[in-house]
Amino acid sequence: MKIIHSDNLHIRTFLLACLLTYAIxxxxxxxxxxxxxxxxxxxxxxxxxxxxxxxxxxxxxxxxxxxxxxxxxxxxxxxxxxxxxxxxxxxxxxxxxxxxxxxxxxxxxxxxESRKFTISGYVTDAISSETLIGTNILESNLKQGTSTNPYGYYSITLPEGQTSIRFSYLGYTTELRTFFLQQDTLLNIRMKDANLLKEVVIVSDKAESGNLATQMGAIEIPITQIKKTPSILGEADVMKAIQMMPGVQAGVDGSAGLYIRGGGPDQNLILLDGVPIYNVDHMFGFFSVFTPEAVKKVTLFKSSFPARFGGRLSSVVDVRTNDGDMEKYHGTFSIGLLTSKVNLEGPIVKGKTSFNISARRSYLDLIAKPFMPDDEKYSYYFYDINAKINHKFSDRSRLFLSVYNGKDHFSANFDDTTDFKDGNNMNWGNTIVSARWNYIFNNRLFSNTTVAFNNYNMDINTYTHNQYPNNQNILLINRYSANYSSGISDWNYQIDFDYNPTPTHHIKFGTGYLYHRFRPEVMTSKITDQENETIQRDTVYNSISNSQIEGHEISAYAEDNFQICSRLRINYGLHLSLFHVQKQNYFSLQPRLSARYQLNKSVAFKAAYTQMSQYVHLLSSTPISMPTDLWVPVTQNIKPMRSNQYSLGGYYTGIQGWEFSVEGYYKDMRNVLEYKDGISFLGSSSGWENKVEMGKGRSTGIEFMVQKTAGKTTGWLAYTLSKSDRKFAKGGINNGERFPYKYDRRHNMNLTINHQFSERIDIGASWVFYTGGTTTIPEEKTSVIYPGNSSHNSAFGDYFPKGLPNIGEASYIENRNNYRLPSSHRLNIGINFNKKTKHGIRTWNISLYNVYNEMNPTFVYRSKNNAQHAIIKKYTILPLIPSFTYTYKF
The missing domain is CATH 3.55.50.30 (Phage tail protein beta-alpha-beta fold)
Structure with missing residues (x-):
């Protein structure tokens, strides 16, 4: 019984355990x-x-x-x-x-393809609410990113789930936002100043500029670097900083002109807040119109142009100005040897509306006035005014109103006696008025609409007053006045869209219309003859060359910055334009393509192809920028200039704080203009089409750049090896043989160094070297007699009797641009002494331009020595120039 009972117990226990295990x-x-x-x-x-x-x-x-x-x-x-x-x-x-x-x-x-949502918003300064252009935005998990557009707006679409986004911008503390993404999200970021030593970074990692960007030859130049680059009379200059980049030349020594990859100054599209500006020079080209205190960002495109830009062959310089502080008032005051400047900004309605205004004026005329003799008065000055109002309707809608006005004034007045007076007054400058409206249709579609008016005008007034008694003691009075003016004005309508469907696609598209009104020259004169109080003759003359030409330009574009895989990204696009002038239509279809292949974390390669068209020309015969240079459009006889540019580059960032790059290019140009042999332009557009020839141009080069981007000592070394020439039809210029372009310089080197000793003292130095350009100098000159009906100029001018033979001078020139100028080199140094005060920062700048007083040629000319042998002489206008500037930032 016990054994049976025991077995039954074990069986029951086993069954119970199985049931319990199954239930658990x-x-x-x-x-x-x-x-x-x-x-x-x-x-x-x-x-x-x-x-x-x-x-x-x-x-x-x-x-x-x-x-x-x-x-x-x-x-x-x-x-x-x-x-x-x-x-x-x-x-x-x-x-x-x-x-x-x-x-x-x-x-x-x-x-x-799980559910995806879009994160979008504005990135601004935490204190001023100033939008930050080109802020890097990176999703840490997916390693996908974007950057803010020129208005500080961004949009990125990501899969649903845990998201970690990093916001970084030079000089600011990195912001990190981590959250679970489950719906479209508006995320506005306010970034705080890092309060650290701001490193000088010349090429930054942005969507459109820098070594890791898809675009090739795109360089962002920080405003801090522009202000630290030593220049003439301590006057910081945007154009002078751009000249330090590889592939860029200055033209005449010390000038602010840009000659980029074999192109002329009229082949640069220079934009001020998206509006083309035609005259960017002050003081005959030695200073530019951009006041650094008003500028927020400067980007140079010289290789692969984004499809949204058109109308020029060589480069795009995109200058963006400050919007204004929405939270508090502050400003800067500066006084130097040449100019004084002031910048003020602050809220009109706190958090909603802000203003920014900058003004600059030179005062050579005021300083020199007490030292002028009573019978001779010379005067020269220039000024700039930038003003902007920024209003925020909501997070989706913003309005910007901008005004720029700048002018140069020169006058020379002579008053020998009460009986004779004469004088000249010359004024030239720009006026730009624009309104821009940003609107966010949805979190993936951003738009900007621009309406702008731009006017460049040059005006010369000449007068004489002569009075004397005749034999009958009648007072004879003769008055003569003349006015010469030229210019160009535009009405500009443009709408641009940014569309971000996925993190791998950044699409831009838009359309625009430009109404041009060209006034190559308008000349009027008036002669008044008077006897005592009686006017005998009062006649107004109008030049037969007075003209006005209207042009209509329509454009449309689309481009996509597309990431094919983690290593390969391309930017492809198309720019279409139509130009209508004098019942003639010119149509252009311009493809753009650039690609970046990331071999590894440190090495990248880029390739690009760009096609461009240009519908305007600048007529000039002088080596420096003159107000008498005239803008003219293409005509029925003069076709648009066109170019194709091919580029290839390699980039290395494997050494921390250092960047290395090399870029090679080949550019061919068609329908480029040169003056015919023996003809030059000097302030008259009459018959200009018959004075020029259309031909071909080509430019090749290789550009090297080494730069240190971090630490107390920063800077870069840029070297360019290049060649540029022109060729015209046989029997035309230079008899159809190739000849070097006037700014064909084989070697160009720029070295820039900045060192921060402490918060109180920093120093900047730049050294430039370039081989000489070319010029045309006659080998021989001789006196000749021309027939009376000859069109050649007489040595005696209009006083020689009409219809009789003219005595003139002929020059023998075997080749165009037959003389190469000597090489030029120059060292500039600037030191800043900074001190914090109770209400701001005080800075003294001491600069030396051309430290070792190298007598570089501004231009050369043909002369004769005592033996009457021809010799070549050079003329220098920029020796050693010391300067100081006092700045107070409050």
Whole structure:
């Protein structure tokens, strides 16, 4: 009995244990059972082990199943379904229950397209609310990013799930935002000043500029660098800083002109807040119109142009001005040897409306006036005024109103006696008025609409007053006055869109209309003869060359910055333009393509192809910028200039704080203009089409750049080896043989160094070297007699009797640009002494231009020595020039 009883007991115990185990297993493997646990930065293996121990399920998966991000969860009484959804919804993983097993698989391509949402907003300065252009935005998990556009707006579309976004901008503390993305999100970021030594970074990692950008030959030049670059009379200048970049030449020594990759100054599209500006020079080209205190960002494109830019062959200089502080008032006052400047900004309505105004004026006329003799008065000055109002209607709508006005004035007045007076007055300058409206249609589509008026005008007034008594003691009075003016004005309508459908596509498209009104020259004169009080003659003459030409330009573009894979990104686009003038239509279809291949973290390669067309020309015969240079359009006889540029480059960033780059290019140009042999232009557009010839040009070069971007000592060394020439039809200029372009310089080197000794003292130095350009100098000159009906100029001018033979001078020139100028080199140094005061920062700048007084040629001319042999002489106008500037920032 006992044995039987014992066996029955064991059997019953065994059966009870089986039933209990089955019940427990079934309870634990219920997906709806409630779980409670905490995980921090767990791997997939650690997460699987915890779930298996808690539920009794077993996971089955292969090596291809991986998670992008460590798992962090705080679960309080939640179901297994919800836990798995939270972990795998934003991963490339799918799960499936099969009995007591959970199967994990890598999603197929069709399954990876999970729900996506868009994060968008503005990035601004935390104190001033000034928008920050080109801020880097990077999603840490997916390694996908974007940057803010010229108005500080960004948009990025990401998969649903845990998101970590990093915002970085030079000189500011990096901002990190981590959250679970489950809906479209407006995220405005206010970045704080890092209060650290601001490094000088010449090429930055932005969407359109820098070594890692898709665009090639795009360089962003920080405003801090512009202000630290030593220049003439301590006058910081945007154009002088651009001249220090590889592939850029200055033209005449000390001038602010830009000659980029074999092109002339009229082949540069220079934009002020998106509006073309035609005359960018003060003081005959030695200073530019841009006041650094008004400027926020400067970007140079010289290789692969984005499709939204058109109308020039050689470069685009995109200058953006400050919007104004929306929170508090502050400003800068500066006084130097040449100019004084003031900048003020602040809120009109705090947090809603702001203003920014900058003004600059030279005062050579005021200083020199007391030293002028009473009978001779000379005067010269220039000024600039920039003003902007920025109004924020909402996070979706903003309005910008901008005004720029700048002028140069020169006068020379003579008053020998009360009987004779004469004088000249010359004024030239720009006026630009623009309104821009930013509107966000949705979080992926941003628009900017611009309406602008731009006017450049040059005006010369000449007068004489002569009075004397005749034999009958009658007072004879003769008055003569003349006015000569020229200019160009535009009405500009433009709408641009930024569309960001996915992080791999950044699409821009838009259209615009430009109405041009060219006034090459308008000449009027008036002669008055008077006897005592009686006017005998009062006649007004109008020149037969007075004219006005209207042009209509319509453009449209589309471009896409597309990431094909993690290593390869391309920017492709198309620019279309139509120019209508004198009943003639010119149509242009301009493809643009650039690509960047990232070999590894440190090495990148780029290639680009760009086609451009240009519908305007600048008529000039002088080596420096003159107000008498005239803008003229293409005509029925003069076709648009066109170019094709091919570029290839390599970039290395493997050494921390250093960047290395090399770029090579080839550019061919068609329909470029040169004056015919023996003809030059000097302030008259009459018959200009008959004075020029259209031909071909080509330019090749290789550009090297080494730069140190971090630390107390920063700077760069840029070297360019290049060649540029022109060729015209046989029998025309230079008899159809190739000849060097006037700014064909084989070697060009720029070295710039900045060092920060402390917060109180910093120093900047720049050294430039370039081989000479070319010029045309007659080998021989002789006196000749021309027939009376000859069109050659007489040596005696208009006083020689008409219809009789003219005595003139002929020059023998075998080749165009037959003389190469000597090489030039120059060292500039500037030192800043900074001191914090109770209300701001005081800075003294001491600068030396051309430290070792090198007598570089401004121009050369043909002369004769005592033996009457021809010799070549050079003329220098910029020796050693010391200067000082006092600046107070409050």
């Amino acid at each position: 297993n079934n309870m634990a493997q219920n997906p709806d059972s409630q779980l409670t646990f905490t995980l921090r930065n767990a791997s997939l293996k650690e997460f699987v082990k915890l779930i298996e121990n808690s539920t009794g399920y077993s996971f089955v998966y292969g090596e291809e199943v991986k998670i992008r991000k460590k798992i962090s969860l705080n679960v309080q009484k939640d179901s297994l379904y919800n836990v798995l959804d939270k972990v795998f919804s934003h991963e490339n993983i799918t799960y499936q229950f099969s009995g007591r097993y959970i199967l994990l698989k890598k999603k197929k391509e069709s399954q990876t």
